[in-house]
Amino acid sequence: MKKILLTGAFVLSSLMSLTAVAAAAPTPEEEALANITRRQAVFKLLSFANGPLGAMARTAPYDAAAAKTAVERVAMLASMIPEVTAADTSGPASAGIKTRASNTIWTSKADFDKLAADLGAGAAAALEILNTKGEAGVKDAVAAIGPKCGACHDRFRMD
Numbered sequence: 001m002k003k004i005l006l007t008g009a010f011v012l013s014s015l016m017s018l019t020a021v022a023a024a025a026p027t028p029e030e031e032a033l034a035n036i037t038r039r040q041a042v043f044k045l046l047s048f049a050n051g052p053l054g055a056m057a058r059t060a061p062y063d064a065a066a067a068k069t070a071v072e073r074v075a076m077l078a079s080m081i082p083e084v085t086a087a088d089t090s091g092p093a094s095a096g097i098k099t100r101a102s103n104t105i106w107t108s109k110a111d112f113d114k115l116a117a118d119l120g121a122g123a124a125a126a127l128e129i130l131n132t133k134g135e136a137g138v139k140d141a142v143a144a145i146g147p148k149c150g151a152c153h154d155r156f157r158m159d
């Protein structure tokens with residue numbers, strides 16, 4: 001009886017690993033969806049990370065730790081942009097997937113990656129500003145980051 005149970009368990013686990021192998025080969029459409037969803041997640045998080053600093057520049061009370069965390073997160077996420085946009089999703093496999101990414105990203109990838117690096121540099125500059133000026137530097141810190149988002153959107157994000 002024990003043997004039968006063990007054999008059954010073995011067969012079941014073999015079947016399960018076969019299923020895992022089958023699931024590991026996505027279709028081009030699934031791959032495109034995964035790539036587009038991943039990069040959009042990074043941009044959503046960029047907005048989430050940057051939010052508290054923007055709020056402090058308007059009406060929210062200054063919080064030194066939260067301000068620094070914001071720019072450190074922006075820098076970290078900016079460093080991921082070249083990788084999460086490495087896959088060219090301008091082909092037919094992406095038809096029907098909602099994206100605002102311009103196809104020109106993949107004909108000008110070096111320019112695009114440079115704009116991502118500019119955002120990283122802007123976040124580093126913002127951190128320096130916060131470290132030296134504190135609350136008095138919040139608006140300058142925002143100004144070191146925000147235009148870098150816009151520069152890339154103007155060229156590579158569609159309306």
Ligand code: HEC
Pocket residue numbers: 036039040041043044046047050074081098099100101102112113115116119145146148149150152153156157
């Ligand atoms: C190097 C280029 C680049 C930089 C820098 C950049 N973005 Fe974007 N962003 C894009 C592209 C391209 C898309 C469209 C992605 C898509 O739809 O597949 C996008 C989309 C977005 C979206 C919509 C995400 C969604 O699908 O819901 C938000 C929000 C966003 N960006 C915020 C920001 C913020 C905030 C910054 C700066 C802190 C920033 N981005 C910097 C290129 C950039």
